[in-house]
Amino acid sequence: xxxxxxxxxxxxxxxxxxxxxxxxxxxxxxxxxxxxxxxxxxxxxxxxxxxxxxxxxxxxxxxxxxxxxxxxxxxxxxxxxxxxxxxxxxxxxxxxxxxxxxxxxxxxxxxxxxxxxxxxxxxxxxxxxxxxxxxxxxxxxxxxxxxxxxxxxxxxxxxxxxxxxxxxxxxxxxxxxxxxxxxxxxxxxxxxxxxxxxxxxxxxxxxxxxxxxxxxxxxxxxxxxxxxxxxxxxxxxxxxxxxxxxxxxxxxxxxxxxxxxxxxxxxxxxxxxxxxxxxxxxxxxxxxxxxxxxxxxxxxxxxxxxxxxxxxxxxxxxxxxxxxxxxxxxxxxxxxxxxxxxxxxxxxxxxxxxxxxxxxxxxxxxxxxxxxxxxxxxxxx
Ligand code: FAD
Ligand code: UDP
Numbered sequence: 001x002x003x004x005x006x007x008x009x010x011x012x013x014x015x016x017x018x019x020x021x022x023x024x025x026x027x028x029x030x031x032x033x034x035x036x037x038x039x040x041x042x043x044x045x046x047x048x049x050x051x052x053x054x055x056x057x058x059x060x061x062x063x064x065x066x067x068x069x070x071x072x073x074x075x076x077x078x079x080x081x082x083x084x085x086x087x088x089x090x091x092x093x094x095x096x097x098x099x100x101x102x103x104x105x106x107x108x109x110x111x112x113x114x115x116x117x118x119x120x121x122x123x124x125x126x127x128x129x130x131x132x133x134x135x136x137x138x139x140x141x142x143x144x145x146x147x148x149x150x151x152x153x154x155x156x157x158x159x160x161x162x163x164x165x166x167x168x169x170x171x172x173x174x175x176x177x178x179x180x181x182x183x184x185x186x187x188x189x190x191x192x193x194x195x196x197x198x199x200x201x202x203x204x205x206x207x208x209x210x211x212x213x214x215x216x217x218x219x220x221x222x223x224x225x226x227x228x229x230x231x232x233x234x235x236x237x238x239x240x241x242x243x244x245x246x247x248x249x250x251x252x253x254x255x256x257x258x259x260x261x262x263x264x265x266x267x268x269x270x271x272x273x274x275x276x277x278x279x280x281x282x283x284x285x286x287x288x289x290x291x292x293x294x295x296x297x298x299x300x301x302x303x304x305x306x307x308x309x310x311x312x313x314x315x316x317x318x319x320x321x322x323x324x325x326x327x328x329x330x331x332x333x334x335x336x337x338x339x340x341x342x343x344x345x346x347x348x349x350x351x352x353x354x355x356x357x358x359x360x361x362x363x364x365x366x367x368x369x370x371x372x373x374x375x376x377x378x379x380x381x
Contacts, residue, residue, distance in 0.1 A: 007034035007218070008379075010232055012225045013240030015044020016360050017350030019211045020075075020367035021238050021375065026216035028371075029379050033216060034232070036223040042212060044240075045320065045351075046204040046360060052265040053301025055291050056203050060320070061261060061307055062276065062289040065199060066192040067361035073196040075368065080207040082198035083296050087191040088274040092282070093156045100278055101132075101191065102153050103184035119149050123185050130186050132193075134179035136171060153183060161280035165309045166257055166323065174324035177357070191276075199294055236378065238370075240350035242319055243335045251334040254355060256312035256319035264288075264304045271302055284308050322355040344378055 009025050011018045014037040022033045041047050044060075051057035064087045067073055090097040098109045104123070107116045122145045127133050135158055138150040154170070158178055162170045170178040181191075190197075200207045212219055220228075225241065239246050244254045262285070275293035278286065285306040292302050312319045322328065332355050339348045349370050351358045358366065 005032055007032045007232060007235050009033045009238065010228065010235045011035045011238045011240070013037055013044060013350065013353075014039075014042040014208070014212070014219060014221075015240060015350065016046060016363040017240040017353065017367045018044070018238065019208050020364050021349070021371055022217050023211045023214065024368070024371040025375065025379070026214040029376065031216060031379060032218075034218050034220060034228075034235070035212065036220045036225065036228060038222065038224050038241075040221050041205070042219060042221070043205045043208040046208070048203040048205050051263070052303055053299070055297055055301065055303040056295045057263065057291060057303055058204075058294075058305070059261075060318070061259060062291070062294060062305065063204065063360065064192070064197070064275075064294060065360055066194040066197045067359075067365075068194045068196070069361060069365060070195075072361050072364050072368070076207070076364065079210040080200035080202065083201050084197070085199045085294060085296070086197055087276070087294075088189065089191045089276045089278055089287075090274050091157060091278040091280055093280065097273075097277065099189035100157065101181050101184050101189070102135075102157055103189050104187050105189050107149075119145065122146055123149070123183075127185050132182040132184055134175060134182045136175050136178055138183060157278075157280050159280075161278065161286055164280075164284070164286050166321075167309075167311070168323075168325075172325065174326075174329075177324055199296070203295075236375075237346040238375070239346060239348050240353045242352040243332075243339065243348050243355055245314075246346075246348070246353075247335055247338050250338075252331065253314070254328060254331055254335070255323050257321040257323055258310050258312040258317040259320050260308040260310055260317070262306045262308065264306065266302050266304070267300065268302055269298075269300055271304060319352060322351065322357055324357055328355070347374060 008031040011022050011033055014035050018035055022035045025031050025033050046063050047060060048056050048058045089100045091100040094110060098106050104120050107120050126143060126146055135150060135154055138146060139154060158170050166173060270292060272290045276287050276289045285308045288304050288306050290302055290304045347370060349366055350363055
């Protein structure tokens with residue numbers, strides 16, 4: 001329930017973007033904020049809850065926190081303690097479970113010793129030890145030995161996984177998508193290389209509860225923006241839902257990719273050797289994640305999640321991923337113009353509001369920057 005006093009701000013969405021902004025406005029500006037979300041819980045896609053065997057389940061897919069930004073790390077550390085966690089991923093390739101991102105250990109694992117050594121020398125010679133090379137760049141480099149390796153990695157690791165995940169080939173997406181998982185010219189096979197990598201000790205939902213726990217913040221769940229759109233004519237609005245939805249699809253619907261999650265519960269205490277196993281080349285799902293690796297929970301019973309990519313169909317599933325392509329960046333432009341026309345009154349931010357493939361730390365960083373540069377100055381008067 002929310003209090004009777006009129007909010008100065010309405011924030012649509014209780015995910016990272018909305019919660020960070022609510023916390024800043026309430027705490028720093030000392031102004032009333034109403035946070036609404038159409039879901040029946042806070043934390044957006046980072047929401048977690050205890051499931052079978054007490055295992056903490058990430059309802060919207062596995063979420064691992066990582067960042068290079070000390071400022072973001074310090075900010076979030078006000079609301080949670082952390083458990084250090086380095087995510088490791090194996091991919092099922094040519095009948096073996098081998099480390100991903102593709103790295104020098106993967107080479108040793110998949111190729112005969114002499115060949116692995118030659119390819120390894122070629123990689124180090126071309127790019128230098130410790131570098132990271134996007135697969136699409138490696139495919140264009142022209143060195144025959146590396147072209148062979150690049151084609152191998154492309155066909156075994158990227159091509160089919162990407163087709164499952166996006167319904168497209170890697171080269172038809174923005175290069176930044178496959179570059180999220182570059183070839184590592186090193187033996188560091190952690191999935192992320194960031195300076196800070198950890199999981200919130202009590203989970204994400206507990207962290208969000210602490211962020212939103214302020215007398216200036218009211219949270220209204222099960223609430224559609226359409227239902228409150230006209231209720232607070234004087235309030236400033238931050239919208240973290242899909243930008244095309246806000247403008248009632250006036251310039252056409254933007255495409256998103258969705259997922260279906262299938263939970264698998266087992267009495268065994270642990271099933272996989274690492275947090276996630278990718279299946280680029282078989283099955284309808286892309287990967288299986290075992291939550292206990294992420295949460296550090298021990299004891300009997302385990303829960304895993306399979307991710308089945310599918311098209312987004314409004315009203316039936318969730319718009320999890322904006323689809324970064326040349327075409328969508330064009331289609332976004334008229335909406336960005338409409339957003340600019342509302343400046344000073346309505347702001348758009350977040351993975352859906354910006355239509356940008358943000359990780360959690362990026363959503364948080366975007367919110368902190370928006371607050372400093374635009375919302376705080378706009379709040380005066
Ligand atoms: P969201 O979390 O999507 O929050 C937006 C909220 O707005 C939602 O709760 C929604 O219900 C609400 N909303 C939207 N429209 C309306 C409306 N009209 N009315 C009312 N409410 C509305 N990031 C990482 O850093 N590490 C990971 O390991 C990771 N794994 C991921 C795995 C999957 C499968 C997915 C999909 C994402 C993953 N992410 C990960 C990304 C992470 O989820 C996002 O960066 C983050 O959740 C973005 O926060 P947000 O607040 O912008 O959006
Ligand atoms: N990718 C791939 N094979 C893999 C892992 C990743 O082809 O084994 C590609 C795929 O296109 C994927 C993208 O790299 O969508 C980004 O992967 P990431 O694990 O970052 O995806 P997310 O966790 O955001 O779903």
